[in-house]
Amino acid sequence: MTYIAPCIADPDKIRLFAEMSTDIGEVMPYLNAVMKNATYNKNGPNLTFMKEFRLVTLYPRKITMAKALNTTDAWQVLSWIKDMINDVHERRDSITPDHELRSRPTALQIYGWLPKTNCKDCGELTCLAFAVKLLLGQKSIEQCSPLFSPEHAERREAMLEIVAAIGYEVPEKLGSQD
Ligand code: SF4
Structure with missing residues (x-):
């Protein structure tokens, strides 16, 4: 985590930036293919989704998160994200990458x-x-x-x-x- 601050609208929760240890740009179309509720912007690229009530955006080398409960909660979600990325990367030969937004939001x-x-x-x-x-x-x-x-x-x-x-x-x- 490189930046932590209270959420502006809800100071009891935190928002933060975290850095990736490696560039995940190539994995993002595979993540888009498996994450059913994510919104993918191929021009960013970035992938935005909700992890329960938390708002998360993945960039090739960065993660932003808002509305995490505290740093322990944030670490747990970051750990979940790391495991998910590694899992999708390992399974990428069996996943058809999706470079487009699958469905427009309503x-x-x-x-x-x-x-x-x-x-x-x-x-x-x-x-x-x-x-x-x-x-x-x-x-x-x-x-x-x-x-x-x-x-x-x-x-x-x-x-x-x-x-x-x-x-x-x-x-x-x-x-x-x-
Ligand atoms: S969408 Fe229109 S009505 Fe709703 S908050 Fe924004 S300016 Fe106001």
């Missing part, structure tokens, strides 16, 4: 990552309506201004990964906040 899944306040700042009456239009390409993620407040840092991270994974451009300045 509007309800997108809604789950929005602030869900129905504040109308984006010009839509509800967050669900915004989610539908985002999927249709009629809205862009930066139009949800509350998402870019410190309070929603973890949600924003997940949303930017998902938006990038479904093929929409994420302006660099948005991806680099916090």
Whole structure:
């Protein structure tokens, strides 16, 4: 672990970065093939998924995690991730690598990552309506201004990964906040 801080929205939990001991870029399409609920962005590349309530993103040389209970909990999840990567790597000859996003997230899944306040700042009456239009390409993620407040840092991270994974451009300045 190279960085540990309290979660912004929930200071009782922690967010962290961890470094990989080796580059896992080549394994990521195999992980995408076996992890049914992950969102894969081949252009990153990165793979985002929930481990119960924790939000995890794998990069070739880095892991980010939010909402871990504490450092012991984080170590346990990191150990699980390490074992999973090693297992998939060992079995890669029997796995067909998947370089694409297997299924687009639904509007309800997108809604789950929005602030869900129905504040109308984006010009839509509800967050669900915004989610539908985002999927249709009629809205862009930066139009949800509350998402870019410190309070929603973890949600924003997940949303930017998902938006990038479904093929929409994420302006660099948005991806680099916090
Ligand atoms: S600006 Fe964001 S939080 Fe407000 S209604 Fe639109 S999607 Fe929901």
